[in-house]
Amino acid sequence: MNLQIVSYGKKGQLKIQQMAFMLMAVTLFFVMVGMFLLVLMFSQLRESASLLEEKNALLLVTKLANSPEFSCGEAFGSNRINCVDADKVMMLKGNMEEYSGFWGVAKIEIRKIYPDNENVLCDGGNYDNCGVIEILSKNVNMLPPSSNYISLCRKDSYEDEIYDKCELALLMVSSEDKT
Amino acid sequence: MNSRGYLQISFAWIFAIIVGVFILILAIYATTKFIGSEETTLSAKTGKEVGILLNPLETSFESAQVTFFTMPVETRIYNKCDDFGEFGKQIIQISQKSFNRWTETDIDVSFENKYIFSDKEAEGKKFYVFSKPFEFPFKVADLMYIIPSAKKYCFVNPPVEIEEEIDNLNQDNLLLEEDCSNNDIKICFGSGNCEINVNYNGKYVEKDDGRIYFEGDTLMYAGIFADKDVYECQLIRLMKRTKNLALIYRDKSIFVSRIGCYSDLNLLALSNSAGNLKGSDDLSSINNIVEEIEGENEFANCKLW
Numbered sequence: 257m258n259l260q261i262v263s264y265g266k267k268g269q270l271k272i273q274q275m276a277f278m279l280m281a282v283t284l285f286f287v288m289v290g291m292f293l294l295v296l297m298f299s300q301l302r303e304s305a306s307l308l309e310e311k312n313a314l315l316l317v318t319k320l321a322n323s324p325e326f327s328c329g330e331a332f333g334s335n336r337i338n339c340v341d342a343d344k345v346m347m348l349k350g351n352m353e354e355y356s357g358f359w360g361v362a363k364i365e366i367r368k369i370y371p372d373n374e375n376v377l378c379d380g381g382n383y384d385n386c387g388v389i390e391i392l393s394k395n396v397n398m399l400p401p402s403s404n405y406i407s408l409c410r411k412d413s414y415e416d417e418i419y420d421k422c423e424l425a426l427l428m429v430s431s432e433d434k435t
Numbered sequence: 436m437n438s439r440g441y442l443q444i445s446f447a448w449i450f451a452i453i454v455g456v457f458i459l460i461l462a463i464y465a466t467t468k469f470i471g472s473e474e475t476t477l478s479a480k481t482g483k484e485v486g487i488l489l490n491p492l493e494t495s496f497e498s499a500q501v502t503f504f505t506m507p508v509e510t511r512i513y514n515k516c517d518d519f520g521e522f523g524k525q526i527i528q529i530s531q532k533s534f535n536r537w538t539e540t541d542i543d544v545s546f547e548n549k550y551i552f553s554d555k556e557a558e559g560k561k562f563y564v565f566s567k568p569f570e571f572p573f574k575v576a577d578l579m580y581i582i583p584s585a586k587k588y589c590f591v592n593p594p595v596e597i598e599e600e601i602d603n604l605n606q607d608n609l610l611l612e613e614d615c616s617n618n619d620i621k622i623c624f625g626s627g628n629c630e631i632n633v634n635y636n637g638k639y640v641e642k643d644d645g646r647i648y649f650e651g652d653t654l655m656y657a658g659i660f661a662d663k664d665v666y667e668c669q670l671i672r673l674m675k676r677t678k679n680l681a682l683i684y685r686d687k688s689i690f691v692s693r694i695g696c697y698s699d700l701n702l703l704a705l706s707n708s709a710g711n712l713k714g715s716d717d718l719s720s721i722n723n724i725v726e727e728i729e730g731e732n733e734f735a736n737c738k739l740w
Contacts, residue, residue, distance in 0.1 A: 319493035329740035347686040413694040
């Protein structure tokens, strides 16, 4: 009689153990599926954040030349579309600490196309003979740049005569790669 | 014996039921959280998209331009403004109707280079965005006025230039007196007892929430379409940008003087006054400096802007 009771209890314990393991396995399975979904969701979220950043750069570059910090206004005669004031941009470059997060992009630069001065970075000293004005450059991973053609104008002088000098250039904007 | 047997449930069953219920509760909790985070993600994404879509509204020659955007569902755009920092921040929060309830959101999408003038809470499916450049005396920014299409404004006795502008904009919800209905929000210029009263010569707008002062038509529209708090905060942000632009123009004037291009403008005074603006009632004192600088730049040897 006693032996019978012990044997029944062991069987029951075994069943409970089996069920506990089964439940743990089911729980673990669902936790793992959940984690997989979360990882997938976050990677999609990062991707859409990068896409939005790219869209921002694309839409921004078409209008950035006309924003107050860049545009020529009437400094070179009448109002012109996609005309960037190089003198003003050089001064903006010197005040970039304040503007670092202003446009929400990682890099803004102006690359002269003609005359081509290759990759010579512009500063106050070589301003007349340089090729690239690097306005903003953050130390982050960047997406390929979006660009727009502009006319880059500045005041120059020849034999005490002041004149407007305009060159063909490319305004390039890159956003941060968040993937 | 029978009644005892009827109530008998083995320990295995009790254990299974408890753990099963626990798993079910956990699954329901996770699903709810997942839906909540999806709603939050969607709100943040929509907010960012709204801000990005405003980029093409940057004006070049135009005195104003108008566009609209339509949301897939009823949407509330919360317009928040933060004047702290170098340029302050334009903050957008989006809440959308889902299963007949408004999604809760605490995600702020912020932009430093946007200036949106609207009610603190704009609700609708279709929104008009009307943008206009603000010059003080140089171009400072493009102001965006976001108005739900269902909200109609009626301009009563406006000055000729405002009447022409409203007519040219052809925006469905900005109407002139002859097209108005009784339900429209009336904006009276000069005398009248309307929801919004504009004293064009005194340069102020009076509404339920108080009086705001303006300089120029761009700020007048801002005063009409925005709540007082939003207007005052955005004005401070605009003056912060004016301050920084004035410093850039001052540096430019020194830089171009090396080739004999002289322009002696009091930009430092403008920068200081703009940076210290506390509210719209200080605007007229800055305007005196602005008018002086504007005249000097117009007749300068080398125009700075």
